[in-house]
Amino acid sequence: MPRKPSYDREDLIRRARDMFWKQGWAGTSLKNLETTLHLKPGSFYAAFGSKDALYQLALDQYAVDGAATLAALEHAHGPLGALQALPRHVIENKAAPARACMLAKTFLELSPHGHPLADHANGHLTRMEHRFADLFGKAQAQNQISIGHDPHGLARRYQSDLLGLRISAERPDYDAAATALEIAQSLSRL
Amino acid sequence: MPRKPSYDREDLIRRARDMFWKQGWAGTSLKNLETTLHLKPGSFYAAFGSKDALYQLALDQYAVDGAATLAALEHAHGPLGALQALPRHVIENKAAPARACMLAKTFLELSPHGHPLADHANGHLTRMEHRFADLFGKAQAQNQISIGHDPHGLARRYQSDLLGLRISAERPDYDAAATALEIAQSLSRL
DNA sequence: TATATACTTGAGTGATCACTCAAGAAAGAA
């Protein structure tokens, strides 16, 4: 008996994610979202409940996509190859609305206000860090890098460098490709 | 004949800077500023003209202080020593309201909206990058590091790593001291 | 076709945004 929605929910979340990713939480108004999603206020709140609820869905989709990207790179290039390919991938990805990491931007913006979404973003960052540690561990098991380093320490440094690269890459005239190459090459010397 | 203001202008800018630095542009309302600066709307606009004008003054004061900090470190530890000491300094500085760089936060938040303050912040970032390149050049002249690298390339990478460190250092449970130490140590191997 | 169950619409809510301005208070010069 019911009537079906005229939209694709996952597609709406993806479009909202791109907008939040680029413009941030405060920088994206309900009016912006209504325009981009072609949704009137009533439909928006019936579908998602609140701006924050949609933002959380967007964060989760971002994290899932990021994990999938890393898994695909591992499948294509192996654990060390994935870690070396990721820096270039994130700054060259034309489908992305921004170079900087949405998790880091969210955490930076909302953490000082004690907003729950900041903790949520930080949790995703931590899970990504663990994923990096897994890959460093696998690279050691395959004798691609020395076993002299703690995989978690390598992941801590790698993620930090990656966040720095992705922020720097937003700047006009910044040679992000050079920094990405250096990060990748430094992994070969481990 | 005139009446003097009852406040210290530089002190007001410093307090506004700390608030903008921690909470960002959109995250800091006029009401917040009026409370912290003990200024009614009329006095605020008579003194600074607009929220954006005060933000720019805050950015400039931040940049001047940053340059002074770097100069002091150079005086104390020499060019290479300053570059090695800075990572630890920025994450341990108890006077700072945040670990992350205010210039980077400003650029990240306002750049997608084409806000003039984003360009202003990026200009300061570029000048800091040049200052880093100067120090790398001096370190080469003093035979502290090899002359095989381009100082500007070293500065490009160093600044990116520093931005990453400072963002990571905002996260709870992140071992920023370890990453800061690794950045410093990597400079000894140049 | 009739009915039940959604989904869609858009005007409207109070709160907060950055900002204005006219009136009053204070302090140095005469």
Add this chain to the structure above:
DNA sequence: TTCTTTCTTGAGTGATCACTCAAGTATATA
């Protein structure tokens, strides 16, 4: 003391914020 100039005050501006809800519309089942 008086006058002039500036600073201080705080109610008030229109715009925008996230969000609500009652009324209208479309669709799958019976």
